[in-house]
Amino acid sequence: MGLISNGTTLLDAGAIDSGVPTGAMTLIKTLTASSSGTLSFVDGAASVVLDGTYKEYIFKFYNMHPGTGAAKFRMIASADTGSNYGVATTTTMFEAMQDEGGSNETVRYEDGDDAAQSTSAINISTGVGADADECVSGDLHLFDPASTAFVKHFISTTQFVNNSGTPYCKITRVGGYVNTTSAVDAIQFSFSSGNIDSGVIKMYGIK
Amino acid sequence: MAIISNAVTIADAGAFSLNLGSMVLIKTLTASSSANLAFVNGASSVVLDGTYPTYMFKFINIHPATDDVFFQFNGSDDTSSHAYNITKTTTNFSAEHNEGDSTAQLGYVAGDDLAQATGYQRLFNGVGNDNDGSLSGELFLFSPANTTFVKHFMARVGGHRHSSAALDSYVAGYFNTAAAITALNFQMSSGNIDAGIIKLYGIKAS
Numbered sequence: 001m002g003l004i005s006n007g008t009t010l011l012d013a014g015a016i017d018s019g020v021p022t023g024a025m026t027l028i029k030t031l032t033a034s035s036s037g038t039l040s041f042v043d044g045a046a047s048v049v050l051d052g053t054y055k056e057y058i059f060k061f062y063n064m065h066p067g068t069g070a071a072k073f074r075m076i077a078s079a080d081t082g083s084n085y086g087v088a089t090t091t092t093m094f095e096a097m098q099d100e101g102g103s104n105e106t107v108r109y110e111d112g113d114d115a116a117q118s119t120s121a122i123n124i125s126t127g128v129g130a131d132a133d134e135c136v137s138g139d140l141h142l143f144d145p146a147s148t149a150f151v152k153h154f155i156s157t158t159q160f161v162n163n164s165g166t167p168y169c170k171i172t173r174v175g176g177y178v179n180t181t182s183a184v185d186a187i188q189f190s191f192s193s194g195n196i197d198s199g200v201i202k203m204y205g206i207k
Numbered sequence: 208m209a210i211i212s213n214a215v216t217i218a219d220a221g222a223f224s225l226n227l228g229s230m231v232l233i234k235t236l237t238a239s240s241s242a243n244l245a246f247v248n249g250a251s252s253v254v255l256d257g258t259y260p261t262y263m264f265k266f267i268n269i270h271p272a273t274d275d276v277f278f279q280f281n282g283s284d285d286t287s288s289h290a291y292n293i294t295k296t297t298t299n300f301s302a303e304h305n306e307g308d309s310t311a312q313l314g315y316v317a318g319d320d321l322a323q324a325t326g327y328q329r330l331f332n333g334v335g336n337d338n339d340g341s342l343s344g345e346l347f348l349f350s351p352a353n354t355t356f357v358k359h360f361m362a363r364v365g366g367h368r369h370s371s372a373a374l375d376s377y378v379a380g381y382f383n384t385a386a387a388i389t390a391l392n393f394q395m396s397s398g399n400i401d402a403g404i405i406k407l408y409g410i411k412a413s
Contacts, residue, residue, distance in 0.1 A: 005222070006221030016223075024228065092375045144268050151340070155375065
């Protein structure tokens with residue numbers, strides 16, 4: 001049975017009609033940190049979809065607060081549904097910054113925080129402050145993780161307060177690729193030291 | 208006829224009354240040894256007019272047939288012939304880091320911007336055609352149907368350079384015309400787009 005309103009088919013055969021414009025960005029999963037060592041999104045686990053269903057996945061970070069000052073927010077990929085994390089990855093990283101005193105304004109490449117075929121966790125920020133009101137927010141786009149032909153591109157932007165006597169406003173841009181033709185089916189987030197004291201990560205699929 | 212459930216109007220006057228999302232997939236084009244991929248308003252179900260205030264293009268694993276080429280685009284303000292030759296002024300900067308860790312740099316790319324030029328704007332410099340090499344990213348085009356202002360765009364593209372390096376490329380600028388932009392065309396600077404997908408989305412105003 002179809003549902004037709006004013007001559008326009010809205011519903012048919014149990015689905016919204018293809019002529020009706022619907023949202024292209026689907027919330028897949030929300031994870032909330034509570035003194036968590038890691039937050040992991042694993043295809044097929046806990047209702048997470050991270051496969052060929054979507055050609056792009058977006059992770060949104062909300063107020064990720066480290067348990068330890070100066071810890072760097074990081075990501076790492078898996079090609080075996082989280083049994084092992086650490087696929088060779090190459091990235092670029094640059095930052096723009098200014099401190100709260102109005103000094104040290106600059107934009108620069110962060111040579112020590114990028115990755116060259118690294119199998120360790122990849123920095124997507126530099127050191128985040130752990131004062132009660134300090135945190136990092138931002139996003140990461142992962143393209144076509146299920147491809148078995150190409151490397152897996154990602155681009156990330158994070159905005160945070162850093163860990164300094166005079167705090168800095170910093171924005172960090174990271175781009176790179178997980179250098180494998182195997183499907184990437186799990187992504188894990190953590191800080192470089194200590195726990196994720198609090199924060200929310202939302203995962204979306206883009207049609 | 209309206210459909211009302213528990214005092215909530217579900218559908219009325221031929222449309223859903225519920226919020227079905229603000230980001231709408233309009234068109235997907237898939238390259239297969241294609242010389243270009245063009246999104247033309249009114250053709251092949253493409254909408255690129257005043258329906259949405261913002262349009263977003265997503266590039267998924269764009270793979271060139273020829274090594275070390277530029278991925279680039281241009282716009283048209285024609286309604287039928289669609290010549291791609293709009294005057295543009297742009298900025299272009301990028302970060303690069305190679306797999307051997309010997310090159311790590313951030314800089315403005317003066318050779319890849321445009322100053323009141325009608326040629327294609329480069330979005331990515333030097334994509335490789337290795338079997339696993341490609342680029343992905345996005346481009347936003349704002350208010351293409353506006354007939355008062357220039358048409359702004361901004362793009363971020365990440366990819367695998369021919370020199371086995373990651374490149375994070377940022378391009379922004381404007382079509383310097385008050386005419387409506389009616390089409391965008393994407394291509395490689397040389398050779399075909401061997402494979403890849405470009406998706407066009409509209410972002411609702413409300």
